Amino acid sequence: MKSLERxxxxxxxxxxFGEDLSLALKAGECVALxxxxxxxxxxxxxxxxxxxxxxxxxxxxxxxxxxxxSYDLRxxxxxxxxxxxxxxxxxxxxxxxxxxxxxxxxxxWPEKAEEALPADRITVIFSHEDEGRRISLTAxxxxxxxxxxxxxxxxxLTNAGYPGARRRHLSGDASIRAYERxxxxxxEPAKLLMDAPRxxxxxxxQDGKYYQQLAHIAEDVVPFVAVSQLLRRRGFAxxxxxARDLDQGLLLIENLGSEGILDAAxxxxxxxxxxxxxxxxxxxxxxxxxxxxxxxxxVHRIPDFDRTAIKIETSLLIDWYLPWKRGASASEKExxxxxxxxxxxxxxxxxxxxxxLLRDFHSPNILWRQDRIGLDRIGIIDFQDAMxxxxxxxxxxxxxxxxxxxxxxxxxxxxxxxxxxxRALGPFDERTFRRDWHLMAAQRNCKLAGIWVRLKERDGKxxxxxxxxxxxxxxxxxxxxxVLTPLREWCIKAGILAPESANR
Numbered sequence: 001m002k003s004l005e006r007x008x009x010x011x012x013x014x015x016x017f018g019e020d021l022s023l024a025l026k027a028g029e030c031v032a033l034x035x036x037x038x039x040x041x042x043x044x045x046x047x048x049x050x051x052x053x054x055x056x057x058x059x060x061x062x063x064x065x066x067x068x069x070s071y072d073l074r075x076x077x078x079x080x081x082x083x084x085x086x087x088x089x090x091x092x093x094x095x096x097x098x099x100x101x102x103x104x105x106x107x108x109w110p111e112k113a114e115e116a117l118p119a120d121r122i123t124v125i126f127s128h129e130d131e132g133r134r135i136s137l138t139a140x141x142x143x144x145x146x147x148x149x150x151x152x153x154x155x156x157l158t159n160a161g162y163p164g165a166r167r168r169h170l171s172g173d174a175s176i177r178a179y180e181r182x183x184x185x186x187x188e189p190a191k192l193l194m195d196a197p198r199x200x201x202x203x204x205x206q207d208g209k210y211y212q213q214l215a216h217i218a219e220d221v222v223p224f225v226a227v228s229q230l231l232r233r234r235g236f237a238x239x240x241x242x243a244r245d246l247d248q249g250l251l252l253i254e255n256l257g258s259e260g261i262l263d264a265a266x267x268x269x270x271x272x273x274x275x276x277x278x279x280x281x282x283x284x285x286x287x288x289x290x291x292x293x294x295x296x297x298x299v300h301r302i303p304d305f306d307r308t309a310i311k312i313e314t315s316l317l318i319d320w321y322l323p324w325k326r327g328a329s330a331s332e333k334e335x336x337x338x339x340x341x342x343x344x345x346x347x348x349x350x351x352x353x354x355x356x357l358l359r360d361f362h363s364p365n366i367l368w369r370q371d372r373i374g375l376d377r378i379g380i381i382d383f384q385d386a387m388x389x390x391x392x393x394x395x396x397x398x399x400x401x402x403x404x405x406x407x408x409x410x411x412x413x414x415x416x417x418x419x420x421x422x423r424a425l426g427p428f429d430e431r432t433f434r435r436d437w438h439l440m441a442a443q444r445n446c447k448l449a450g451i452w453v454r455l456k457e458r459d460g461k462x463x464x465x466x467x468x469x470x471x472x473x474x475x476x477x478x479x480x481x482x483v484l485t486p487l488r489e490w491c492i493k494a495g496i497l498a499p500e501s502a503n504r
Contacts, residue, residue: 002144009132012164014040016154017135018047019167023180024150027075027103029143030118032110035126040133044124045106049077052104054168063108068094074169076103088113122147153195156250157182160243167193182252191242194251196221196384205312214312216303217385221249224384226292226300228253230356234286236279237369237379246298256379259368268404272368272378274417276398279378280361281421284391288355305357305389307346314342314443316450317496324453326495334494341486345439348483352390352436353429359385361394362401392436393444400441400474402448402467408477438481445475472497 008014021044025031031048033041046060052073063069063081071077078099085091091113099105100118110117122139139147157165162184170179170192180193199219202210212219221244231238243252261272293299303309318338323329330338358365360382367379395418399411406414415437422428448471455461476497479488491497 001138002141003136003138004144004148005134005136007129007132007134008040011040011043014043014133015047016164018044019051020150020154021147022048022051023153023167023169024146025075025104025122025143026146028100030100030105030107030121032117032121032123033106033108033126034110034123035133036128039126039128040135041108041126044126045079045108048106049073049079051168052077068099070099073103078103078105080105080107082107082109082112085109085112088116091116149195149197152248153180153193153250156243156245156248157193157252160252162252181255190255192239192253192255194221194224194253196224196249196251198249206308211312214308216305216309216387220246221251221384222246222294222298222300223302223386224251225294227302227358227383227386229294230289230292231283231380231383234283235375236283237372237376238383239379239381246294246296256367256381257369259370261363261366261368262404266404268363268401268406268410269368270410270413272366273398273406273410273414275375276361276366276378277395277414277418278421279375279380280391280394280398281418281425282375283358284353284355284394285422285425286355288388290388302356303387305354305387305393307343309387310346310349310443311339311342313447315339316454317446318450320450320453320457322494322496324457330494338490338494341490342443344486345443345483348439349390349436351432352392353433354389355391357387357389357391357393358383359387359393359397361397363404390436390440392433393440396437396441396444396478399437400445400478402444402471405470405473435481435483438478438484441478442475442484442487445471445478449475 006017008017021031033044035041042062049060049071050056050058052075053071060079061069063079064083067081067084069079071079076099078096080094080096082091096105096116107117110121110123120140122137122143125136127134137147153167157163157167162182164184166183168181168183170181176197176199178195180195181190182193183190199212199217202212204210206214211217218224225241225244225246228238228241232240237256239254239256241251241253244250261269261276263269290302291299292302318330318335358380361380365380365382367381369377369379395415399406399414419428419430419433423430449468452464452468452471455464478484479491479497488497492499
């Protein structure tokens with residue numbers, strides 16, 4: 001257990017503290033709120049619930065007489081007041097265990113049932129001090145770390161000129177990054193807070209390096225800052241950065257909007273995909289730039305999509321997908337043959353056109369700005385893993401969107417839009433590009449198949465498996481090019497693809 005003390009000078013500070021904790025807690029966690037009448041427990045609980053609901057006007061009645069009030073929110077919250085509880089055993093009748101299993105429980109007057117509450121709970125003790133309240137918080141180490149992070153974000157925003165800013169959860173993703181919407185009074189457009197703590201090293205896999213190093217995955221926010229500067233300097237709509245703490249991994253950035261390139265039903269909007277393809281063509285027609293100064297004596301060197309990165313990504317298929325698919329790991333011969341195939345395909349890429357590639361240029365990371373014109377309608381986010389490599393990679397990411405099905409007729413239109421724009425901008429070797437497109441599409445889908453399984457097996461996120469059928473449909477199309485014949489044959493022999501795919 002770790003603890004902290006803090007003086008909350010007034011009611012506004014108590015509300016702010018409740019909002020900050022709402023951004024730190026997860027389902028299955030209990031907050032015990034102790035203190036005299038009027039010490040601030042209910043004010044804290046009301047602020048916590050309204051922040052979780054993203055509704056400042058939400059009615060939050062006291063559960064003094066009902067003993068519990070439940071809220072079906074982003075994370076469900078159950079607000080207990082045990083003042084009138086006669087015996088700790090009555091907590092079961094109130095549905096405490098069920099509420100805790102699916103959400104957060106806020107418990108006022110926990111002393112009434114202390115022996116029935118979880119031992120690993122967060123305890124917040126409120127006491128009067130002058131015109132404010134002093135709180136003493138105790139929590140298990142892992143939870144305390146999240147709470148401390150949330151409080152550090154509050155300090156960051158205050159130092160950036162946003163004291164008292166309203167913070168609301170926006171999203172998280174498959175990585176450790178999280179985003180908040182940050183607003184303040186006065187009608188100023190909300191900004192975004194990127195919370196991206198430095199990656200913790202994983203197990204050593206090769207040459208004394210762990211996965212992020214081998215695959216050139218960004219380990220802090222420096223690459224995001226650098227690539228944003230580069231894109232904006234070249235006239236593309238990447239987020240402006242208003243404040244930053246490179247050491248803590250905190251950025252306050254421009255909000256480019258929330259509308260994407262899919263319609264309300266989640267289907268691709270052709271116009272938006274075609275414009276995205278033209279943007280890539282413009283980006284790839286400009287000279288590559290490798291070293292970008294971000295200030296404070298820091299220079300980011302954009303890494304190459306090299307043989308090591310290609311190999312570590314394609315290894316996800318054989319390390320994660322294959323054992324999950326077959327129930328048995330690949331044999332040593334299968335591994336040797338698989339990596340020999342990819343060595344040969346990587347040799348083919350020696351003649352590929354290379355430039356800046358954004359790496360995940362697909363629907364989750366592309367915004368549509370209807371009020372703008374031309375390429376300025378396309379907002380680009382989530383590019384911190386950018387590399388220099390085959391330009392066909394980004395086009396493969398777009399044409400074979402990992403999270404939405406792109407039908408063949410639209411896929412060809414997107415390809416044609418890119419090719420036409422490239423031709424208009426100067427010399428362009430379409431034949432080599434299309435070869436490389438198939439190769440990069442195959443590489444990306446081999447990686448994704450492994451990632452979906454890794455997210456399920458290692459990270460407890462089975463929902464990503466819904467993308468697997470699409471990933472393999474895309475992979476089969478990618479393997480239709482003759483340069484991919486060795487990989488197609490290996491996949492059939494390994495039982496990953498059906499034999500009839502050889503005739504497609």
